[in-house]
Amino acid sequence: MRATLFIAGRQLWHRKLLNGIAVLGVMLGVLTLIAITGIMRGFQTKFLDTILQISPHVVVFDKTLGDTTPIVDQLLGGPSATAIVRQTSTDRQQRIARPTETVRAMRALEGVAAVAPLVVGSAVASAGSKETPVELRGIDPEVQDVVTPLRSMVVDGQLGGLTGAVDGAMIGHQLADLLGVKVGDNLSCASALGDRVVLRVVAIFETGVAALDKGRIYVATRRAQTILGRGDAIDRIELRLVDPDHAPAVTAQLEALFHYDAESWQETNASMLGVFDQQNMITGLIIGAVLLVGGFGILSIQIMIVLEKRRDIALLKSVGYGSRDVLAIFLTEGAVIAVLGAALGAAAGHFVLAGMRLLKSASGMGYSKPSTFAIYERPIVYVLAFGFAVGVGLLASLVPAWRASRVEPVDVLRGT
Amino acid sequence: MTSAIAAAAAPAAALAAPSLEARALVRDLGDEVKTRILHGIDLAIAPGEFVSVTGPSGSGKSTLLYLLGALDRPTSGDVLIEGVSTVGLDDRARGALRGERLGFVFQFHFLLPEFTALENVIIPMLRRRDIPRADARARALAVLDQLGIGELGGRRPTQLSGGQQQRVSIARAIAHGPRILLADEPTGNLDSAAGEAVLGIFETLVRDRGMTIVMVTHEPSYARRAQREIRLRDGRIVEIATGAPATVTTR
Ligand SMILES: Nc1ncnc2c1ncn2[C@@H]1O[C@H](COP(=O)(O)OP(=O)(O)OP(=O)(O)O)[C@@H](O)[C@H]1O
Ligand SMILES: [Mg+2]
Numbered sequence: 238m239r240a241t242l243f244i245a246g247r248q249l250w251h252r253k254l255l256n257g258i259a260v261l262g263v264m265l266g267v268l269t270l271i272a273i274t275g276i277m278r279g280f281q282t283k284f285l286d287t288i289l290q291i292s293p294h295v296v297v298f299d300k301t302l303g304d305t306t307p308i309v310d311q312l313l314g315g316p317s318a319t320a321i322v323r324q325t326s327t328d329r330q331q332r333i334a335r336p337t338e339t340v341r342a343m344r345a346l347e348g349v350a351a352v353a354p355l356v357v358g359s360a361v362a363s364a365g366s367k368e369t370p371v372e373l374r375g376i377d378p379e380v381q382d383v384v385t386p387l388r389s390m391v392v393d394g395q396l397g398g399l400t401g402a403v404d405g406a407m408i409g410h411q412l413a414d415l416l417g418v419k420v421g422d423n424l425s426c427a428s429a430l431g432d433r434v435v436l437r438v439v440a441i442f443e444t445g446v447a448a449l450d451k452g453r454i455y456v457a458t459r460r461a462q463t464i465l466g467r468g469d470a471i472d473r474i475e476l477r478l479v480d481p482d483h484a485p486a487v488t489a490q491l492e493a494l495f496h497y498d499a500e501s502w503q504e505t506n507a508s509m510l511g512v513f514d515q516q517n518m519i520t521g522l523i524i525g526a527v528l529l530v531g532g533f534g535i536l537s538i539q540i541m542i543v544l545e546k547r548r549d550i551a552l553l554k555s556v557g558y559g560s561r562d563v564l565a566i567f568l569t570e571g572a573v574i575a576v577l578g579a580a581l582g583a584a585a586g587h588f589v590l591a592g593m594r595l596l597k598s599a600s601g602m603g604y605s606k607p608s609t610f611a612i613y614e615r616p617i618v619y620v621l622a623f624g625f626a627v628g629v630g631l632l633a634s635l636v637p638a639w640r641a642s643r644v645e646p647v648d649v650l651r652g653t
Numbered sequence: 654m655t656s657a658i659a660a661a662a663a664p665a666a667a668l669a670a671p672s673l674e675a676r677a678l679v680r681d682l683g684d685e686v687k688t689r690i691l692h693g694i695d696l697a698i699a700p701g702e703f704v705s706v707t708g709p710s711g712s713g714k715s716t717l718l719y720l721l722g723a724l725d726r727p728t729s730g731d732v733l734i735e736g737v738s739t740v741g742l743d744d745r746a747r748g749a750l751r752g753e754r755l756g757f758v759f760q761f762h763f764l765l766p767e768f769t770a771l772e773n774v775i776i777p778m779l780r781r782r783d784i785p786r787a788d789a790r791a792r793a794l795a796v797l798d799q800l801g802i803g804e805l806g807g808r809r810p811t812q813l814s815g816g817q818q819q820r821v822s823i824a825r826a827i828a829h830g831p832r833i834l835l836a837d838e839p840t841g842n843l844d845s846a847a848g849e850a851v852l853g854i855f856e857t858l859v860r861d862r863g864m865t866i867v868m869v870t871h872e873p874s875y876a877r878r879a880q881r882e883i884r885l886r887d888g889r890i891v892e893i894a895t896g897a898p899a900t901v902t903t904r
Binding site: 556 | 719724745748749751752753757763765766768777786825
């Protein structure tokens with residue numbers, strides 16, 4: 238053992254340049270792994286966090302699946318009037334039947350944290366001479382705030398104003414700019430089927446998502462029903478779950494129980510998640526390739542060194558060192574290169590990520606507002622990087638070390 | 654086959670088992686076409702004996718020495734090192750046997766370039782658990798001193814002359830205290846003064862330490878200074894001459 242370390246250490250030091258290059262290769266691999274993972278994952282995590290904060294985990298739409306009896310009807314005993322109406326309906330507008338009971342039943346489900354019924358429709362908002370299409374949402378602000386935190390996005394005014402004495406509206410800050418209104422100003426809102434209603438701006442919100450900040454108006458449920466001409470219908474239910482990862486399972490359960498089309502946030506954002514998967518695959522390939530190059534660096538350098546050291550190996554063996562000792566010496570050298578490279582790479586990676594954190598991202602990724610780079614940095618990434626590097630290093634030095642251990646002293650002696 | 658005269662040079666040793674013994678040693682070499690390099694060598698070398706091996710180039714001298722030193726395996730026959738049969742030993746056991754009981758000196762010094770002269774002498778002892786590191790260092794220093802290169806211990810092999818390098822390699826071969834030294838043309842790369850120094854060292858080792866030395870050489874004058882000269886031709890012992898100075902004086 239002492240001999241192995243002594244000899245391996247000195248041989249490494251003696252070939253500082255070559256072994257330094259090998260260390261550099263491993264270091265670059267680990268640095269790449271940590272930096273790319275930190276940036277990609279950071280962006281993805283931030284993106285998902287934003288999505289999970291501003292969107293519901295599950296949305297139930299007013300579209301029925303099949304014609305079996307929904308659970309609410311079963312619970313209430315026998316087909317209800319609404320069910321019969323729906324079966325024979327010529328009503329163009331679908332609706333969620335018995336909203337109060339349905340919402341209550343959903344609230345009782347395991348893993349559901351909050352349930353908010355709402356009305357959604359297209360309308361046109363105008364103030365003075367300005368006019369713009371908007372997505373109108375009728376909500377119960379207190380309930381909705383639990384499902385998709387609204388209050389935290391209010392930058393001016395009060396969310397509670399929605400249900401106040403006046404017909405309140407909460408609008409996105411870009412919409413406010415567009416229409417030239419502030420808190421306390423009036424705007425009017427109308428749709429093809431309903432009545433024109435004058436609303437008072439009671440709050441202005443900012444989500445960071447341009448599409449919402451520019452085109453969404455929140456009003457109280459009743460007000461939305463009036464504007465959209467929906468009577469007292471509810472056409473959407475949003476849910477917040479205890480664990481967002483369970484959304485697909487809860488969605489399936491909701492569809493089975495209530496027979497309404499439901500969509501998890503993963504489905505809603507499937508295309509984005511697919512892009513992430515592809516990003517991760519490409520990143521994985523790049524990292525793998527860089528680490529492989531590092532491994533080949535060790536491999537070729539070690540093969541060269543072993544060839545050059547045949548005489549020394551023969552001498553060691555003739556004075557009593559065994560194949561295992563020789564194997565241990567060269568494996569130790571590979572391991573030291575790998576560990577050193579991994580440690581340096583991890584340190585460099587940490588510095589790069591720390592530096593990235595200080596930089597403002599220029600474009601804000603074109604979707605959310607400009608902000609600092611989100612960086613993903615977890616011990617597990619370092620542990621994995623380290624493990625990979627040492628594994629690759631050991632694997633790469635296995636072949637040369639094994640060849641070294643096979644050197645027969647007489648072959649070398651006869652050759653000289 | 655130990656002569657009475659040689660026995661007189663090392664009286665106590667003559668009674669003991671041979672230091673080295675070859676029994677019907679056969680060695681074939683070659684990958685496809687096997688050539689018989691050694692044709693059944695029988696040989697016994699007594700403790701404390703200084704033997705030289707001579708013969709034309711290609712006669713099998715090195716092959717015999719590698720077999721006697723358990724560096725190579727015979728095609729048939731056996732080699733006994735201080736009474737231990739090597740035929741049944743695996744590589745590991747043979748390595749351990751070499752590391753404990755034998756010392757080697759080759760035509761080339763085989764010093765490890767990354768290490769100082771002193772470290773080169775220490776390295777064979779490092780793998781032995783029974784020799785503490787401090788001991789190994791002390792022994793190495795003592796041996797280097799003895800060989801007249803005590804002040805060169807801190808130098809790298811490249812900073813030494815050929816003769817000095819060879820002395821370091823002799824120090825490496827004997828520092829761990831083996832009783833047998835095997836040397837393959839140890840003076841082959843040296844000028845006459847350095848060669849003479851090596852021979853002097855060998856004679857001292859035999860005289861003062863009672864070491865057994867087998868030395869392959871091309872130099873007739875060096876060969877004659879051994880107690881016995883084994884002459885090989887085409888893989889056979891053709892003659893064993895006795896003619897060491899010690900013998901002459903005894904006569
Ligand atoms: N690997 C091998 N395959 C076949 N024949 C070999 C091999 N190695 C050596 N020989 C042959 O074995 C014979 C003996 O070689 P050896 O090295 O023992 O001779 P030597 O007496 O030491 O010669 P020299 O004085 O030149 O060192 C030579 O004829 C040589 O050609
Ligand atoms: Mg030879």
